[in-house]
Structure formats: structure tokens, C-alpha cells
Amino acid sequence: MSDFSLYLTNGLVMGIIYALFALGVALIVGIMNVINFAHGELYVLAGYFSALFATALGFHPALAMAMSTVVIFVVGLLIERVFIRPTYGNDMYSLIVTFILSIVLQNAYLLIFGPYPRKPPNLVTGATNVFSLFMYGNQRLLGFGLALVVIVAFFILIKYTWFGRVVRAVSLDRDMAALVGVNPERVNLISFGLGCALAGAAGVILTPIFPVTPTVGVGVSLTAFVVVVLGGMGSFAGCVVGGLVLGVVENLGAAYLSSAYKQLFGFVILILVLFFRPAGLFGRQRV
Amino acid sequence: MQYWIAAIVALGCFATLPFFLGQYWLHAAIMGLFYVMMASSWNLLAGYTGQVSFAHAAFAGIGAYTSGILAVKAGIPPLIGLPLGVALAALLGFALGSLCIRMGGIYLSLTTLAFSEILRIVVTNEYEITRGTMGLKIPPLFGEYSKTVSFYVLLIAAALMLWAIRRILDSDLGTSFRAVQNDETAASSLGIPVVRVRIIAFVIAGAMAGLAGSLYGHYLMLITPHVLSLDLMFLVLAMTVIGGMGTFVGPIIGALFLEVLSEYIRVYGEFHILIFGLVALAAARFAPEGLVGLWRGYFARKVRSGQ
Numbered sequence: 001m002s003d004f005s006l007y008l009t010n011g012l013v014m015g016i017i018y019a020l021f022a023l024g025v026a027l028i029v030g031i032m033n034v035i036n037f038a039h040g041e042l043y044v045l046a047g048y049f050s051a052l053f054a055t056a057l058g059f060h061p062a063l064a065m066a067m068s069t070v071v072i073f074v075v076g077l078l079i080e081r082v083f084i085r086p087t088y089g090n091d092m093y094s095l096i097v098t099f100i101l102s103i104v105l106q107n108a109y110l111l112i113f114g115p116y117p118r119k120p121p122n123l124v125t126g127a128t129n130v131f132s133l134f135m136y137g138n139q140r141l142l143g144f145g146l147a148l149v150v151i152v153a154f155f156i157l158i159k160y161t162w163f164g165r166v167v168r169a170v171s172l173d174r175d176m177a178a179l180v181g182v183n184p185e186r187v188n189l190i191s192f193g194l195g196c197a198l199a200g201a202a203g204v205i206l207t208p209i210f211p212v213t214p215t216v217g218v219g220v221s222l223t224a225f226v227v228v229v230l231g232g233m234g235s236f237a238g239c240v241v242g243g244l245v246l247g248v249v250e251n252l253g254a255a256y257l258s259s260a261y262k263q264l265f266g267f268v269i270l271i272l273v274l275f276f277r278p279a280g281l282f283g284r285q286r287v
Numbered sequence: 288m289q290y291w292i293a294a295i296v297a298l299g300c301f302a303t304l305p306f307f308l309g310q311y312w313l314h315a316a317i318m319g320l321f322y323v324m325m326a327s328s329w330n331l332l333a334g335y336t337g338q339v340s341f342a343h344a345a346f347a348g349i350g351a352y353t354s355g356i357l358a359v360k361a362g363i364p365p366l367i368g369l370p371l372g373v374a375l376a377a378l379l380g381f382a383l384g385s386l387c388i389r390m391g392g393i394y395l396s397l398t399t400l401a402f403s404e405i406l407r408i409v410v411t412n413e414y415e416i417t418r419g420t421m422g423l424k425i426p427p428l429f430g431e432y433s434k435t436v437s438f439y440v441l442l443i444a445a446a447l448m449l450w451a452i453r454r455i456l457d458s459d460l461g462t463s464f465r466a467v468q469n470d471e472t473a474a475s476s477l478g479i480p481v482v483r484v485r486i487i488a489f490v491i492a493g494a495m496a497g498l499a500g501s502l503y504g505h506y507l508m509l510i511t512p513h514v515l516s517l518d519l520m521f522l523v524l525a526m527t528v529i530g531g532m533g534t535f536v537g538p539i540i541g542a543l544f545l546e547v548l549s550e551y552i553r554v555y556g557e558f559h560i561l562i563f564g565l566v567a568l569a570a571a572r573f574a575p576e577g578l579v580g581l582w583r584g585y586f587a588r589k590v591r592s593g594q
Contacts (some may be wrong), residue, residue, distance in 0.1 A: 035393045083572060091392045092339045096528060097571045103521045104564035111558055218517070222404060225397050233394075260412045267401040267408075274398050275386060 006134045007255045008248060013140055015247025016147045017206050019240040021220060022227035023154060024198030030171035030234030031191040033091050034084060037098040039224055040217030041105035042196045046072045046203030047212035048113055050120040061121050065204040069197055076196025080189050088188075102221065109214035117211035120204070143205045150201050151240065158236060167191060171234055199224075219263070226266040230273050298446055305435045312550075313434050319546035320441040321503045324448050325519075326526040326538035328495035331452055334533035335461070336488040337468035341520055342383060342399035345406045346493045347500025348515025349376045354501045355425035355510050356416060365428045365505050372501040373494050380493020384486040403515065411512045422511040425504060437506045444502055448495055449539070455491070456535060464488060518560075525567035531577030540578055 021043055028036050049068035054061045083101060087094040124138040158164035169177040170187050178184050199220070203212070210216070227246055231238025246266055254262040304316050329343045353375050354368030363371075383402055387395045410417045417423055427433075428440060455461050463484045466474035475481045504510040513519065522545070530541020545563060552559040574581050 029393075033393070035396070083568075086572065092333075092337060092396075093571070093575065095339060095393060095396055096524065097568070099521070100525060100528070100564055100567045100571060103525075104561060104568055107558060107561035107564060111561060222400070225400070229394075229397060261408065264405060264408050267405045270401040271386070271398060271405075274390060274394060 002134050003255075006136075007251045009134075009136060011248035011251035012244060013144045013247070014251065015244035016144055016151070016240075017202055017243075018223055018227050018247050019243025020147045020151055020205070021199045021202035022224040022231070022239045022243055023151065023236060024195035024202075025224045025228045026231070026234055026236060026239045027167070027191055027198070028195040029228060031167060032084070032094075032188050034087075034094040034192075035091075035098070035225070036192075036195065037095065037221055038079070038102040038105055038217075039196070039199050040220030040222075041102050041109075042072050042075065042199040042217075043203035043206075043220045044109060044212045044214065044217040045075065045105070046200035047120070047207030048109065048118060050204040050207060051118045051212075054120045061123050061208075064120060068204055069200040072200025072203070073193045073197035076193035077189060079196070080192035084188075084192060085185070102217065106214050106217065113214065115213060117213050118207075119211035120208055122208045137209075139208055143209060146205050147202070150198070150205075154198070155236065163190070222263075223266060226270045229270050232279055294449075298442075301442060302439075305438055310434060313438055315546060315550045317434070317438050317441055317506060319543050320438075320445045321499055321506075322522065322526055322542035322546055323539050324441075324445050324499035324502075325496060325523045326530070326542045327449060327452055327535075328492045328499065329523050330527050330532060330534075330538040331455070331464075331495075332488050332492035334527065334537075335456070335464040335468060336485060338387070338485060338488065339396050340383075340399040340489070340492070341396055341517070342403045342406075343492065343496050343523055344517070344519040345403040345515045346376045346380060346496035347503065347519070348406060348410065348510075348512070349379060350497030350500035351504030351510045351514050352410065352417060352423070353497075355423050355504050358425055359423060360416070365426060365501075369428070369498070369501045369505070373497045376497025376500075377490050377494035380489045380491075381486060383493070384489025387489075388482055388485060403517070403520070407512055407515050410515060417512075420512060422509045424509055427508055428502070428505040432508065441502055441506065444498060448498070453535060460484070460487065521560075522563070525563055527577075528567050529570045529577055531579030534576070534579045537577050537579040544578065 021039065025036060025039055028034055046068045049071050050061075050064050053059045053064035053067050057064075059067065079101070083097050084094055087097055122139045124142050128138055128141060129135055158167060166177070166182050166187055169180075170182060170184065174184065177187075202220075223246070227239055227242040229242075230246060231240070231242030246269065249265050249269070250262055253265045301316075305313060308316060325343065325347060329340070332343070333339045350369075350372040353372035354365050357363040357368040357371065358365050383399060387398050390398060411419050413419075414421075427437070430436070456464075463474070463479045466477070466479055467481055467484050471481050474484075500514060504514070526541035526545050527538045528541070529545060530539065531537025545566075548566075549559050549563070552562055555562070570577055576583070
């Protein structure tokens, strides 16, 4: 029983992080209909920056986390402006460009940071006895809490601010939103940056637990795509549910079925969802 | 007519290569032919019908592993295993194409990506059969191992494949491909069987990739899950984009160009992928029609200024 609850907790903790970086993909898909293949590489970059700021430059780890998330936001703005903007209206071309970009970034990281894992310092140490069932690392519990805070902040931003209203308007009907005075280029730019910043936030939260190497971003991108499809393209609530479902399925599946096939479950889910319910769990029926 | 003469002259020049290339460059030429086959067949699917599949390397892997495993585990000669591999790749192309029929654009890409990753994970983990990342040692296609023979086998296969692609593009089917890419609704209103056309493209491209992969495996005599990884997929995509997607000669030029380039920058080790990527990124950003587009633009300007 305590084994099962440990696996379940692991699943929920990973799930909420999945939800966090998948929200970034969902935001960009909803607004621009662009799949950003380089999403995972931005997660990795956030981890590297966080380690760099905290160890090489000596900032407090929490400050380093915030700073690197901001850096990733700016990087996202640059990517949108330089590479995505010329592809407007051609979904396939943006896909190809971001796919190439992800390979370029992976190899650039290899050149700059080397193949060895890097990690920023932990914010907290030790472990807590959870419900007197099992011991659980404090850093993981903190990660869970931080991810939850960022997700709640994101939902408040979408629901209650002017920017959120614009985002919802554009993802419902692009032309109509432009007609009532929304500047689509600026919305695209900021949404793309924000989407990347969510990958960055996930990166700084998770890298103290799972150190980054140049290629771990591939897994992050693929997981994000599975979560976004599962939840329904562009649905934010679907992302959170999808992330939790995938996290739990992966961890229980790895524990009770096969750990070698852990990554397989996500892809099987992806194909099943796309085949039987292409709109996802919460999506609008428009595929 | 001029076109065919140019093609035959190019083929003739290529056929003389083994007489003055050393072993090292002969290997590069063989790899170049493999990439020409991969990029051209992917272009048929992605560049002409607009279905950007990420499963093309997976189909090459299916071809390579089918004939390889049959030869090693069941003792079936590769000359029989190879067509079986091609048939299986075509069959899975049919299955994947049918699965994707209700989706367009990015959904199709994600499904093919998931298919490709599932295959890679299974092949990596089923160690007993595939020997996982250690790689499976397989016999050559026939007789003793010889680089020169392998070169001619791949040259003939590539020439036949390019001829087939050219014939398809010039036929009604090729016209339907382009119609489906431009506007599916309009194509279907003109009576083009969109579903059938899209699946046919998947089957043809899958079979071609299976053939290329199988020949590649029997040439190297060692197949690893790298064949069906996204790394190979990236090379194929980069070659097509750099050469010019949606053109017949683009992928051929892109594949040969990148293969030759990669031999010159091999001294930089692992980082030659980075250079590839930067070239591809620059091409995608500044010359979306690739080298062929640049050449045509240059030619068009010259004609205009001459008038």
C-alpha cells in the first residue's frame, strides 16, 4: 500500500510539472497553431542558466531561478521574431523550422556545456514523512508546490487580465479578434515568449531533481505534445488533467508493467487519443 | 527530352566513380546515394502531398530490421528478405496513412512522430531479437562483401527510384498529389479521391524508405536503432529543405551536398551536426525554396536583365 501511494505521489508530482511545460505548448498552439519542437530545448537552457547564475555567479538559487525564467522569456521573443514570424500562415514550415532549431540547440549545448549532467543547487534538503506512509524528498515537494503556484498564476493571468482576454479571443477566432482591434503580431510575440517562459519555469523547478544534459529536451518536448493532445489542443484545463493522467499512468505503468517501456505509454496514449477522440479530453471538436 | 539526357549523363558520370575514388570516398558516395533515396522519397510525401511525416526513418528501420532479422534468425537469404522488408514497410505505410487520414497538418506530424518513437523504443528494448543498441550483425545482400558491388547496387536502386518518382510526378497521380497539398477541399470537389491519394503517397514513400533502409543495412552489415532515430530523420529533413522541398532535383542536390560537406567537416567530430543544422536553419529562414530556389531566382534575374 505504501509502495502504491509512493508511485501515485511520484506520478502526481511529475504530472504537475508535465502540465506546467505542456501549458506553454498549448498556449502557442492555441494562439498561433504552431508546434514548437524546440520547447524542450528551452527547458534545458533554463536549467543551464539556473545552474550558471547560482554556482558561477553566486546568486541565491531562488533568484537564479527567477532570472533564468526571464532570460528564457526573452529568448522566446527572439525566436518568434527571427524564425517564426516569416512562417505565418504556413503551419508545416514553422514545424520544420522549430525541428531544425531543436537539433541546432542540442548540439550547441553539447559544444558549450559538454555532455555531462549539470544541476543547480537544491533550495531545500532532507525529506518529509508524508501521511506517515513514506519518506518523500523536500525538494520534490517544493517543486510540486512551485509548479502549482506558477500554474495558478497562469490561470489568473488568462482569466482576469486584459492580456488573458486577448489570448482567449484570438484562440477562439483570429480574424474576429483582429477586427475588434487586437494586434495579432504582438499577441503572437508575447504568447510565444510566455509559452517558452513556462518551459523555462518547469526547467528551473525540475533540474535540481533531474540534472540536465544537452538531449533531455527531446523527452520534454515529446511529453508535452502527448499531454497537449491528451488534454485537447489549446485547452489549458485539459493540459493540467492530461499532465496528471500521464504522470500517474507512466509511474504506475513503470512500477507494475515494465520500466523499460515507461516512455512508450505516452506515445500509445497519443495515438489512441488522436484516433478515437482527436479533440482530446477537453478540446473543442474542430480537428 | 533534354531532361532525360541530363539524367543519363549524370548517371553515367556517377557510374564511373569507383574507378577513381578511394575506399573512403567510395563509402561517402554510397552514403550519398542512400540519402538521395531517403530525401527524395520523403519529399514525395512531404513536399508534394504536404504530409510532413516524421516516420520516414522509422520505415527505413523497418526495411533494415525485417531483412536483417530474417537473415540472422531464420536464415532467409537477404535477396528474399529485402522484398519482404519493403512489403512490410509498405503495409505499415498503409496503416499509418489510414490512421492519419482524419488529421491534417500538425496532428499528422505528431502521430507519425509517436509511431516512430514507439518503434525505436521497442527495437531498443527487445534486446533478444534486435540486440538493442549493440546493433545486429547481418550478412551482405549477396555473395562476398564488396564496396564496389554495393555502390552499383545502390546506384541502380537510386536511379530506378528517381525514375519512378519522376514518372509519378508527371502522371495524373502527381497532379493529384499537388492538388491535395494546395487545397484538399478544392481537390475533392474536382473529383480527386483525396483519401486514396494521401494513402497511396504514404505507401509509396514507406516502401521506398524500406528499400533504402534495407540496402543500407546490408551494406553496413550492422544495424542499430540509430536507423530509426530522429537523428536520421533530421538529416533527411535538412537535406530536403536545403536542396529545395517540393522540387524533384532539390533533395538529390541537398543530399549529395550535405554528404560531401559532412566529409569535409568531419574533423570537427560531433559538431558537424551543428553546422548542418545552422545551414538548414539559414536555408529555411532565408531561402525557403532551398538551393534550387536560389538557382532559379538567379537564373530568372539574369534572363530579366538580359532583356
